[in-house]
Amino acid sequence: MELYINEFIPVTAVEGPGLRACLWVQGCSIRCDDCMVPHTWDRKKGKVADTSALLQILRETPGIEGLTVLGxxxxxxAPALLPFLEQVKASGLSLMLFSGYTREAILASGCPYKAAIIDLCDIFIDGPYVKDLTSFDRPWVGSGNQRIFFQTERYRHLENNLHTIENKVEIRITDEGEIAINGMMPKEKFIELQRSFRKI
Structure with missing residues (x-):
């Protein structure tokens, strides 16, 4: 089964605890109002992942402690993603994953692939982005309804210390001059940053 992705970054310091790799999957059935990344909605606009190559990169990238998966x-x-994530965890890396569905809705769906993915996560973040509840008081999430589940001891020490973690963004410039931004910030500031680069 093919896994469609939007982007993969081997090393980032803004998508969860420590240095991590980050994978954005392509395709979204939720499509939150005022979503920051609507370009990830249409699965047809993604690329088929070579998961063996991604695993090789993960294993060969020094200093990373885990993988973060978003969309x-x-x-x-889930059926295409699960085997890949099982191999990620088997290699000793931690797993942090975001879903716009609530944990309860996922488990109630009865899908064994989805339930197994939740079980693999060290940190699982659930809930859609809700524009009226926009809040950047906590790291990694954009609205107050979203919940952060620390499911293993690996990051349990962060659970009561989220206030010490700041949201940050990274700006990458490729050799071809392409600019990419990742991390968490208010949408208006993100748009302002985009515009400032277009003027350069």
């Missing part, structure tokens, strides 16, 4: 919506591709 798009990861649970929309």
């Amino acid at each position: 798009g919506e990861p649970m929309d591709q």
Whole structure:
């Protein structure tokens, strides 16, 4: 089964605890109002991942402690995503994953692939982005309804210390001059940053 992705970054310091790799899947059935990344909605606009190559990169990248998976919506591709994530965890890396579905809705769906993905996570973040509840008081999430589940002891020490973690963004410039931004910030500031680069 093919896994459609939007982007993969081997090393980032803004998508979860420590240095991590980050994978954005392509395709989303939720499509939150005022979503920051609507370009990840249409699965047809993604690329088919070579998961063996991604695993090789993960194993050969020094200093990273885990993988963060966002979207798009990861649970929309649960059957294709699960085998890859099992190998990620088997290699000793931690797993942090975002879903716009609530944990209760995922488990109530009865899908064994989705339930297994939740079980693999060290940190699982659930809930859609809700524009009226926009809040950047906590790291990694954009609205107050979203919940952060620390499911293993690996990051349990962070649970009561989220106030010490700041949201940050990274700006990458490729050799071809392409600019990419990732991390968490208010949408208006993100748009302002985009515009400032277009003027350069």
